[in-house]
Amino acid sequence: MKLLAPLLVLFALGVQRSCSSGDDLIYGYECQKSRCVKVELDSQNFQKAISLPVCRIFCSGDVPGTIWPRPSGLVDFDSYMLAVDPSNIEFHLPTLSKQSQLWTASKERFMHLLYAVVPNKNVLRKGGRPLIVSVELTSTLDDVVPRLTLDTDESYALQISSGNGSVATATISANNYFGARHGLETLSQLLVYDDIRREIQILARANIEDKPAYKWRGLLLDTSRNFFSVKSIKRTLDAMAMVKLNTFHWHITDSASFPFEVKSQPELYKLGAYSPRKVYSHEDIKDIVEYGRVRGIRVMPEFDAPAHVGEGWQQKNMTACFRAQPWINYCVEPPCGQLDPTVEELYPVLEDIYREMFELFDPDVFHMGGDEVSVSCWNSSERIQNWMLQKGWGLNEADFIRLWAHFQDEALKRVDAVAQPNQPSINLWTSHLTKVPYIDEYLDKERYNIQIWTQGNDSVIQEILKRGFRVIISNYDALYFDCGGAAWVAAGNNWCSPYIGWQKVYDNNLDTIAGQYRAQVLGAEAAIWSEEIDEYTLDSRFWPRASAFAERLWSNPNESWTSAEARLLFHRQRLTDYDIGAEAMQPEWCLQNENECPINALNAKF
Template identity: 50%
Template sequence: MNCLPFFIVILHLTNTQNVDSVWTWTCKNQSCEKVRVQPESKPISLAACKISCDPYGTLWPQPTGRVELGGELVPVDPNNIEINENGNENKLVRAGYRHFQTNLQKLGKGAEDQSGKGAKLIVTVKIEDPSQMQLRLTTNESYSLRVSQSSTGSINADIMAPTYFGGRHGLETLGQLIIYDDILNNLQIPNDVYITDGPVYPYRGVLLDTARNYISVDTIKRTIDGISASKLNTFHWHITDSQSFPYVSRSNPDLSRLGAYSPRDVYTPDDVQDVIEYAHERGVRVLPEFDAPAHVGEGWQDTDFVACFNSQPWGQYCVEPPCGQFDPTKPKLYDALEGIYKDMVRQFNPDIFHMGGDEVSISCWNSTYSIVKWMADRGWGTTEEDFIKLWNHFQTQALERFDKHTKEKLPIIMWTSTLTKKEYVEKYLPKDRYIIQVWTAKNDPEIFELLKKGYRLILSNYDALYLDCGYASWVGEGTNWCTPYKGWQSIYNNSPYIYNNANQFLGAEAALWTEQVDDTAVDNRIWPRAAALGERLWAEPAHTWREAENRMLVHRQRLVNRGIAADALEPRWCLQNENNCPT
């Protein structure tokens, strides 16, 4: 990496300077030091110091290519921004411009009276292939950004990218280069910048469970805002589970009528389309998951497709109440599944699809007489291997029904499970079709076995990436099963590079399961911790969280400024006194 971080901070003072400022910040050893203002000296704001002092300025995640931040900090007029569409009719690019301007307006609220007192900002995004409208695992998300000042004094920001998704990342970087100076009460930008950038991993996700507790569309949109701001690219929507069925299926609306917590706690086709379009404009794919054959229950009451629903004592049949999983021996089950798959394919137009496969209970199937008899009629016993054959019967039938409604055979994601054990996985889950999402601990031998066998993986190890850990148990005393709480530091340091075959990892994903979360808590459970994953997956930095801490505190403030209730990480004193808090 070529990082040229230092530039002269020349502040163009106006009559709006806060003459009561008694503190200033000065750059020493790539950190900002808070000192008293000396007589006749001009104070420098913390924001101005930070963008000039750190090798990566205030950028999150850090760029992966060339980074040149130089020249001077120049005031920008927030009311004089020219968007140079350059004849571009791409609706995504136009949406990207709108979102850039919206974020800038939020940043510049305090500088609203600065109209006419700063330079004009001219923004141009050039997309090499505007026809690439869908984010795929093979999409090029790179970009280059150049900021320069013309002879007339205007600031030109030129972004070039192969696809819109890279161009959108360039707009995010440009927005992060613009600071609000609370001493001079204006927006400022470095007038000499060149950055080349692109992600290390193609899959960078956040999972949100909206079935254990219903999560509103507004909260989902804020989650997508945070994903976009942190250059993650996937919103994994765990939309149904045994506790509720809020997804309104066109093919079977009774599922949500019976299975939602209330008639209002549903996701209508219009809601789903709203979320998809909202995410698409912000460079984020919406990955639907219909978890099966386990994790089903509510909504299916009028069918005979579910075994062990709410069986008690639940601990004998599942990992949490209410129990429930599909009975693979019911032929009409696959007709119902096909309808759901058809609905989801038409709505989401996915490039990949998640079929779940999590926590299937052999004891549930084994306790169901009709299932055991069906197996016996085929000469099967009741060993684990026999039930794996039953599971494969389900998975094969379900996949055939899914494939009927896609234009191509999409990659299918499945959670690690008994089916992915070394003695079964190659027999039942072809590696050219299936991607395995690993949720077990990072030292699980199964991960190494899957890598050895050549599978593509997504890392979601619970000992670093489960964001619901570290709270009181909800099914007993003490703390929940995956305690302790996962701090942003452990997430930041959790790299797929700990494995020798790291190139088989498509990326990673942080997960928020919502047994103990609803709208009141989603923002601060996910953010800013998931942003740590954003830098890890975008840049795969060689350093630890310690070198990123100052920028992380800035990014957390950025998320808050954009309306996301990101959790505080440290006292504000630590933000203003860099490197004085960590031991």
């Protein structure tokens, strides 16, 4: 990556005009030794001083400092800004009829992002250059509604150009909708508001080639322990789109509640939801799935089984240890409950659930859970014991793992029945079933991806990888964002405390975790399990840590978190501009006085 033009004093703004509407401002910024330095404004330096966003574009080295995540390929730009007339932006978008709604929504989102950083539209200066935003797709063979899959090419190229006094042009080239959408997101981060001259500005020339390092870049949200409104989920999707995360893993049900509307089995949600108002209807889900598609995000459902079921199944007589007490003897947290694999009538019910999920989500990858199955729960059921003994099995751990594998095989048959004509990839959590020797006996590496939630240095990761399985990394010591806080079933702190800082998230290098098997890593997910989190604390738990996570997955930087701190601090401010309640990282003084807050380890004196 190379910055072509020198950064000297930045007189060449193309907007060197006095502005009486800026008389109320008393400070601006200058780029000094690759740092944005705050300066008081006076008649001598007014023309030289620039706003903080403009300074961050030029003063962050070889990449414009307003772009998050950092582009992974060629970045080349000139140190010259142009004023843009936001009321005179013309879009040349693909004319594929089945994608028209997506392009219309993307255009509206782009304009919303543009104006969100302007404190008061009424003070915007008149004039500025027209801007043409042109999107060119290199593959238009099929006019279809685009579907994000593991094979989707999300790369894009962005070129910004202008002639003397002419229209500014931004051209985005991509293979498909999803890559082009990422290009639009990057372009929106290069349109900044100069609060000295009260105008929108853009780079006069730039060339960016960009693509993600990992194809699976996700956030998991558990909506069972606490319910999250559609509005709060959409807000999460909005923030994910800003940082090019592409998978929303929806852990939609669990033992605590069943808020998913299953029309063919209505007692599940009628008995299992916290209230009739806390149900995700088919209309809600379709809305969320399409909202995600516009933002380049697959919405993937998880139906966790055979453990983590309970509420909603009261009338089915298909569970074991339902609400058992003392719960600690039967499950990892209350309320307890596991499906009973010996009940033949269970599997048609599962097929109904799967069918409606596939109709609503159309997933290319489906998550079947498989987490924290309790042998003691199943062993407490006389019905299960008798079934196993009649088959000539014993009642030791290996026999119960065999029962688990029986359930998995039968459930998978139902998934495949409703997913026709396609066979989706299946995600499973690391568990006893994914340990040696059971993984060799019961799981097919061609069908199953393993989502790893153990610690990043756990030896089980290498055991899974060397068997050829593809993995998704969610090591809890870096990517469980609910960690840190009071325990909710006892005194003290919750089980995975302490709180995980964004620095550890940023430095959670998947290459280090995977070693020689890096090619088998699809990507990673950061997770929020919602025992102690609801929609009122959702934003601050995800953001800006999920942004640090996003840059790790998109760019896979060689540098540590220290090189990203100033950029992330600025990005966090942008999140709040877009009404994302991102947690504060530092006092605002640190934002306005770049690199004055971090400790310099070489010079620090204590």
